[in-house]
């Protein structure tokens with residue numbers, strides 16, 4: 001790693017805010033990678049050299065041009081809530097925090113245009129005032145930025161109705177700056193936005209995002225208890241599939257995990273397998289009928305005002321990766337994995353897989369819509385022994401036909417993406433010719449960095465033709 005004159009670089013970055021206090025730098029060099037003991041071991045000693053906080057697109061462009069001149073690595077950072085060390089600087093350098101770029105630029109019929117550093121809860125609050133809401137958002141909306149979600153996330157609350165982020169119509173436009181002498185802002189419309197989406201900030205600094213919005217509804221947070229996880233999952237699938245009951249969240253949580261939710265003690269009896277859902281008020285009668293038919297017990301149904309009066313968290317703070325967090329708050333020896341369900345209509349197969357994994361692995365499924373189809377994926381709690389045992393558990397899933405999307409890797413190609421995205425890398429070559437953005441996070445970049453963008457893109461076409 002090059003020994004750089006950081007005080008001189010800090011001076012060159014002026015008038016942009018620079019933080020050189022070692023404690024802050026250490027804090028900003030971390031994200032939620034510690035969910036994984038495997039990643040924790042690999043990443044906990046990686047730190048940046050300076051934190052930089054641009055307030056405008058021009059300031060961000062200035063930072064990128066200084067980085068280019070100095071050949072300094074750059075890691076973009078929003079709220080730092082990623083789970084795979086996406087925002088950890090592996091080769092030191094500048095941590096460029098976007099949290100001062102927060103403007104909500106435009107709200108229109110079915111869309112919102114915002115700066116990349118805006119918090120999703122702020123965007124939703126502004127939208128709701130005008131009768132809209134984000135088509136989907138992660139359970140971290142209070143601390144995560146929209147730019148971080150687009151660059152590092154994939155789906156969330158709302159995906160059961162509106163699909164994953166990458167689906168047609170969800171991302172309307174992205175703007176991203178290159179890392180050059182004079183950074184250029186590139187505009188990616190509609191499908192072209194996939195060239196930047198989920199690239200972990202490797203191929204451009206996102207400045208502005210235009211996203212689909214949907215009419216807001218009076219959502220009721222619901223929790224339904226079941227005696228067995230099998231019945232809970234089957235009910236989750238029925239609700240996910242319903243054409244009669246609207247929902248923007250539908251997930252199921254094993255009773256052993258629910259017992260780690262102390263804030264729900266007064267509402268949820270012990271040993272309840274929980275179906276967690278957000279249902280619009282006008283569909284609550286149909287929802288109650290569905291609960292009775294499914295053999296469940298409705299333990300909690302409250303709107304936002306009732307929830308706030310009782311000082312309870314949102315129901316979605318017991319969903320997605322917040323479920324894992326609830327357990328980790330009590331016991332750091334837990335971890336998790338990301339596992340696809342081959343056939344979500346087959347509750348018996350899901351229950352049999354959970355049984356075969358015994359007390360070491362506790363299931364938690366999220367239902368979502370992908371390309372119009374209902375899918376389920378498991379974010380199970382795993383009581384970690386060592387990596388070898390974790391990989392045996394992965395192998396058990398795979399042998400049963402359940403695909404594992406590894407949560408314990410810091411390579412963009414390793415987890416949800418699974419394959420190399422050559423479009424991402426071609427745009428990296430165009431927007432980041434020196435390879436300064438988030439170095440070390442792509443396992444494939446070093447093999448292609450000497451090629452032209454067109455040659456890199458052609459590799460992707462060869463792959464899909466094979």
Ligand SMILES: Cc1cc2nc3c(=O)[nH]c(=O)nc-3n(C[C@H](O)[C@H](O)[C@H](O)COP(=O)(O)OP(=O)(O)OC[C@H]3O[C@@H](n4cnc5c(N)ncnc54)[C@H](O)[C@@H]3O)c2cc1C
Pocket residue numbers: 031032075076077078079080081082083086087098116117137138139140143144145146147148149150151152153154155156157199200201202204205206207320321322325438
């Ligand atoms: C408790 C918990 C629950 C979660 N729930 C969900 C969920 O429901 N759905 C989901 O998809 N994820 C979820 N996540 C993962 C994470 O919260 C989301 O991906 C989140 O939206 C990331 O936003 P952030 O601002 O924290 O991004 P960061 O962690 O700061 O960054 C994420 C990645 O994006 C890059 N980046 C950030 N800003 C920019 C920019 N302006 N331009 C280019 N690249 C940029 C970073 O370099 C990094 O690679 C969860 C994580 C936790 C800890």
